[in-house]
Each structure stands twice: as structure tokens, then as C-alpha cells.
Amino acid sequence: MSNVSNKPLRLDRYLASVTDYSRSDAKKLIKAGEITVDGLVVRDPAQGVAADAELALSGHSLRAASSRYIMLNKPQGYICAARDRRHQTVLDLMDEDNPERLHVAGRLDIDTTGLVLLTDDGNWSHAVTSPQRKCWKRYYVETAEVINEQAQLHFSRGVFLKDDKARTLPAELDILGERVARLKICEGRYHQVKRMFGAEGNLVTRLHREAIGDIVLDADLAEGEYRYLTAAEVASVQK
Structure with a gap:
């Protein structure tokens, strides 16, 4: 490309x-x-x-350089931004030419770990992040309190978050244990996963993104490591 x-x-x-x-x-x-x-x-x-x-x-x-498509295993303590005065950014973890041309397709909070996609292809990034494209993001979640089974129904219908005018889009919650679950959402609202559980009176204590669409975090990537996506992974996101 x-x-x-x-x-x-x-x-x-x-x-x-x-x-x-x-x-x-x-x-x-x-x-x-x-x-x-x-x-x-x-x-x-x-x-x-x-x-x-x-x-x-x-x-x-x-020759025009080919677009770059990268997956990174984000550790805690890094923010998904080009630069910041107080914190290290995910770009600080990378050894790339012209890193300022890369941007994150779907940000994670500073204390959230897992899959981050970076690219300089704006159309591809839009396909990843636009709710209308329904590119599902899968998270592993641990909570402070027992997860109420009713949360599955609430999340599937969409919930109202404080200061938001519209319900969240339908989400899929798979309860794995009393305080452990997997959640799939196709939006990226501010602190969305934490706020969704907060609406249930629960506190997220650990949040880790495992997959975006068909792109699954490479198990061979240690925290802070990254690799280029394969052609099949890139093509799995339809621009």
C-alpha cells in the first residue's frame, strides 16, 4: 500500500x-x-x-514509503499519545524512522495493558476506530466486586454512562469467574469499560486488551515489544 x-x-x-x-x-x-x-x-x-x-x-x-501497520504490547505507565510532558508514551517504546507520523488506532488508558495498533494509514485507522464499522475490541477484565449476572443483559442492551447522552452500543459480556470476565465492545468512549462496570456499581482492577477485530495480541510479544502486522492481519480490517 x-x-x-x-x-x-x-x-x-x-x-x-x-x-x-x-x-x-x-x-x-x-x-x-x-x-x-x-x-x-x-x-x-x-x-x-x-x-x-x-x-x-x-x-x-x-519512492513513496509503504504504510506501516504495527501491533504493540502496551505495559502500564505509558500513554497513547505522540508526546506528553509528564508521562512516557507508546512511541518511546519504538525504534522507528519518523515515529511522529504514526498514530494509535484505538487508545488505551495509562494503566490498561495489551494490544495497541499504530499506523500512518488514516483510512485504515478510521476503519478500526469508527463505531459504525463495528470492529470489535475484546478485553480481559478483573473487578473488585462480584460481577452481577444481570450485567450481561444490561451490557447487551446498552447502558447510559454519566454525562453521555446516548446508551453504549450493544456489548457482549462473558463472565469467567466471580470477578473475572471478557467484554467485547465496538466503541471507544472515554474510559468506557471502566465506566460500564462503574454503572453496575463495580470497580475494574485490571484491564487488558486482547484483540481488535481479527487481530489478536501476539503471545510471543513481551510487554513493551512490538512487531509489524502480517498482510493477512492488515487485510482483516476493511478500509
């Missing part, structure tokens, strides 16, 4: 997307005659560039 669509892009934007140069630096290189398109020097940063055009910088061929 490519970051460049079939629609022509401005030359300066294309150059910034396939190199570490900023848009302003890309413009300077173009105006200086350092860039060729299909073998011809182009000095206009606004010129349109086709997806299959042959670009070169100082004689070196340039």
Missing part, C-alpha cells in the same frame, strides 16, 4: 512524504533544481505528481 493516492499530489508534499525533509525544505530543493520528475528537472513546488511518477533527488530515485 502507498501513502500516495491515484490523485496527483503537489510535488513539495510528495517530497516531504518520502523523505525526512519538511515542506519548506522540500520547496527549496525543488526551486534549486535538485528534483527531477520522469527525468526532467521541475522547479515548481506546486506541480502535480502522479503516483507512478519517477522522482529523483540529486540523481537518487525516490
